[in-house]
Amino acid sequence: MDANVIEVSGLSKRFGDLTAVDHVSFRVREGEIFGFLGPNGAGKTTTINMLTTVLRPNGGVAKVNGHDVMHEALEVRRSIGLVPQEYTADEDLTGMENLLLVASLYEVPRAEAKQRASELLELVQLKDAADRTVDTYSGGMRRRLELACGLINRPKVLFLDEPTLGLDVQTRAAVWKYIRLLKEKYNMTLFMTTHYLEEADNLCDRIAIIDHGKIVALDTPKALKDSLGGDLVEIQVDRPSEDGLAAFLRTIPNVKEVLPVDGGYRLTVINGEETAPLVLDAIRARNLKTTRISIAKPTLDEVYLARTGRTMREQEGSREDVFRQRMTMRRARP
């Protein structure tokens, strides 16, 4: 499991004066879901486009399945699948016809392609819609069809660019389910970009946070959140101003920081669920009464804020990017 499926070092891409991707290096291990998280215009799609040989890098080396994206582009293309941000399935064709079209681009023999296509349509639950033209599909159906198209050549690595852009919350959760299912069934490595924090948190084994073309953090979602120092436990007690309470709370194991707030204290603790009961016990031991308690897990929002100094913002992408995203969002609506 330790083999690297994607190896990137010093990868860069410039468009005129703009450096879209700036000396990016990372490795993706076999079988993991690796996420690229960042706002619009951070360089996520540009990175995916270089890894899928659609764009030529200006510098650095990238290897996918052991093949160099610059010099062995054809081998790379044969071994990968791409689910682009946009809905690329042809609206005038049926779901089945779309799958067969993509299959021929990979030179999958016709009989084999038909078999794979029905299998995939079954998997993403589009079997009943297989012979309908895609313009009758809802956003979620289209996204599932795109997933199926990305898998028709049985890729070793699947690249997903903003797989749930423009989808509502329920449909998004359904797409996550399919992504996990596909990964399990075909034991693939997944490389995905997203600007939805909860999506990265939910799906990815490891996340690289990218900002202005640079990776500012790379780890598991849990480690990234833990790096903030722990969970937040907020308590309110009946006599908050009692002497020495703050110092006493600080002596509880795993409590790292205690800040007085209105009517109580905010504690930064390691492992909130296990530490909170200890805090309650300690307060009871001092004959005080806890009137309110809340435990908050740090989210990637806070991680992002801590690493970039900004919240995830809607950044201006290029005119073309913005157009594509709008088209995708518009078409996502049924």
Added chain:
Amino acid sequence: MSGLLALTGREIKKWYKNPFVLFISLIQPIIWMGLFGKAMNLGALVPTNLLPPGAPNPLLAFLGVSDYFSYMAVGMLSFVVLFATMFSGMSIVWDRRLGFLNKVLSTPASRGSIVLSKVFIAVIRALVQAGIVLVAAVLLGLQVSANFNPLFLLGVFAALFLMSIGLSALFVAIAIRSTKWETQMAIMNLLNLPLLFASNALFPTSFMPEWLQDVAKLNPVTYGTDAARQFILLDPNWTSLANDFIFLGIFAAVFATVGIVLSWRYLSK
């Protein structure tokens, strides 16, 4: 190879699943024939009643045929080819904007097949439309020459085939890096009428100013129209036909090659 067939197949399906587009693109040349061809009744300018009886119609010397409608109706075949091929560039811009192009670029399909599929569909559309327009022209009063032989139609379509290959490859090459369909529209609007007028499609070049004649001599529309006219309206002059086909053949070969070479270099940025 299977990629080329698949991509061309996609285009053909898209085409016949949208018959409205075909309908509109046929209406246009038919309106031109009906309005322009019938309104510009050059024959009425000839005072036939003042000519000595039995004298040949002066239009014969001017156009090679004695009615202007037949003359311009054959020109309309080139018009159809020109307009049909122009959309090959537009369609590659749309594929780029909608993300389909990137998807194809990430597959092992050869870059050349992306360009060639656009050229092939443009050729197929152009020839089918030209065929329908030819039938409409006959219904509207086109008079074929006395020695017309149905086999000549093969020659007509061979000439239009070469012309449409060259033109569509040219328009794809122009659009290959473009991300804005507005630019393509502007280029099409800039080129279509000048290419039509600076040719023999609507008016014989021999009566044009010399500089315009020189332009017309470089214009593939002139050669395609001349070949079609010789086959349909005149006694084929095989020397000048050979001349037409050599020009069109070189034009098609050069721009098809340019298109494929550019696709290797510039389809990905």
